[in-house]
Amino acid sequence: MVDSPPKAPSRPPSPRAEDGTSLSSAVPPRPSVIVGICAMDVKAKSKAMREILNRLVQRGQGAIDIQIFGNKTILEEEVENWPRCDILISFFSTNFPLRKAVKYAKLRNPVLINDLESQELLWDRRLVLAILDHNSVPTPRRLVATRDDGPHLSEELRNKVLDKIGLDLAKLRDLPRVSDVHLREDGNAIIVDGRIMEKPYVEKPVSGEDHNVYVYYRDGGGRRLFRKVGNKSSEFDPTMSEPRTDGSYIYEEFLATQNAEDMKVYTVGYEFTHAETRKSPVVDGFVRRNTEGKEIRFVTSLTEDERESARKICEAFGQRVCGFDVLRCEGPDGKQRSLVIDVNGWSFVKGNDAYYDKVAEILSELCHRVSRSTNRQLVSLEDESRPSHYSTFIFGCCIFLGFGTALLLHFLQKQIKHFYCKPEGKGMAHISWSDARTGADI
Structure with a gap:
């Protein structure tokens, strides 16, 4: 016969929720x-x-x-x-x-x-893209114009990434500085050291904390994207044509997406994911809101490939709770493909019980x-x-x-x-x- 465990010392009455449920009804055998x-x-x-x-x-x-x-x-x-x-x-x-x-x-x-140290990796989009590439997570075709000394990482963090996923980020410190960035004569393509990206293309600062992303369209004009201000998330500028030259930039292929929407994916742990679609900010820059003033989003299911990308991102960056952005578009073979365009780190879904x-x-x-x-x-x-x-x-x-x-x-x-x-x-x-x-x- 097994002896009963000794009774725990008595506690003050437990606080209760509005429905009368005790919030601390059980005394744990170990400290909280x-x-x-x-x-x-x-x-x-x-x-x-x-x-x-x-x-x-x-x-x-x-x-x-x-x-x-x-x-x-x-x-x-x-x-x-x-x-x-x-x-x-x-x-x-x-x-x-x-x-x-x-x-x-x-x-x-x-x-x-x-993981705290690994959050520094999200500060530079070049590092993010290098890690996504190394883990076979699909991303849009891109060109990089480096005008600085490359991403700054401590030796400890570089070694941590090398030990964890086998990627040596030290080589990114030796990225060649761009020598020539210009538009083609017809103005409908950018040329970075001889490599060509046709318009429309997306221009992103290398800093992950800089959200001033530009889209350049064929035959002139462009759209400036920014973090939501009221009901606006972007604005069109008919005079935009020349690329920015005040820093290092990444140029990505602009992709037409399903229903003109992009997708936000949220992970909690390596197995659970939640995804929502919303109107893309490149459409007209106006945020669709419901009668309560919240941005209209639609919960969507992920494909097996998308869930695998989510798992890889969580593990590679060491972020159990993580958000990233995805474009669902049609590939050259006519089949649907999902490309990751940004990794945001800690992110929560809003208003979903x-x-x-x-x-x-x-x-x-x-x-x-x-x-x-x-x-x-x-x-x-x-x-x-x-x-x-x-x-x-x-x-x-x-x-x-x-x-x-x-x-x-x-x-x-x-x-x-x-x-x-x-x-x-x-x-x-x-x-x-x-x-x-x-x-x-x-």
């Missing part, structure tokens, strides 16, 4: 798994992120805690003072100190949802695997949510203020933390912020 969110507040507090974190906490039933770092901690604190966590969700966006986050990951060694449920399910399964692992010592949210110098600070107060005053200070600190981390809505009982000033805004 702490999922750290190290991203800029504009991303960490987005509606999509909140939807997923709420579901993740509910699925954890008390076994999953969320620690959101916050801008103040990320930008101002040394990584030694960042909160500790078991699993880290961290990704680059504007103003995010990626290399600082890499330093933190090396110091604390959490399980990474998306089924997607949010699936992401939370996959992340929850990962949390449970980490919790069951005997190879990892789980950290404590209570101990690690404060800076590492906190104990030294309290000890100093004991000496200079007396133990009674110091203990009162410690009590007040805990109450202030509890106030700012108080849940403001359904499913937030286990979500806390290291930057208390933003704690109530999630």
Whole structure:
């Protein structure tokens, strides 16, 4: 007969959701798994992120805690003072100190949802295309006009790519600088060091963070694409003809797509994908929106080849949660082909409950695997949510203020933390912020 396990210590009443469901109904046999969110507040507090974190906490039933770092901690604190966590969700966006986050990951060694070092590969489209080519992911025909010293990568990252997928990126540092870029006499083709690309073609800056993409049409005129501003995503310019010469550019074949649409693909892990089609911005530059003001998109199924490309992209770039753009078009043989035109890194679907449920399910399964692992010592949210110098600070107060005053200070600190981390809505009982000033805004 097997003895019953000892009862766990009693806990305060569990917080409940609006429907009465307990959010922490089970006491885990091990400490809760702490999922750290190290991203800029504009991303960490987005509606999509909140939807997923709420579901993740509910699925954890008390076994999953969320620690959101916050801008103040990320930008101002040394990584030694960042909160500790078991699993880290961290990704680059504007103003995010990626290399600082890499330093933190090396110091604390959490399980990474998306590899941090490899996110630097997405900063240069030449690197992205080289990796896609190496992994036999179809892309449009292209010419490259290099006017700089090539992509800048650390030796450590180059070696990491070499070890992981067998691609030596060092040769991209020795790309020959372009010596001649001009239009053919009839103006309907660009010539890059003797190689010809007929119009229409697409001109992209090599920087993955530069979204000023131009399309040049036959017989003159072109369209400037940009990130959506209100209801516009591009504008036509009848005077556009000459290519830009102020930097390094990639020239891609312009392809007519099915229904004048492009496709956004979103991955979560190496097996799950979600895809949506939308009106291409090259059509007229006007964004189609529904009555709620959201861009109109249509969920679509992926072909087996498209799913294989998704798997290859996730594995090659080390990004479990990843978005990339695809054009479905007709090949020279009349058969449909799907070409990848951009890899975006961390991306979420917006306004899709089924997607949010699936992401939370996959992340929850990962949390449970980490919790069951005997190879990892789980950290404590209570101990690690404060800076590492906190104990030294309290000890100093004991000496200079007396133990009674110091203990009162410690009590007040805990109450202030509890106030700012108080849940403001359904499913937030286990979500806390290291930057208390933003704690109530999630």
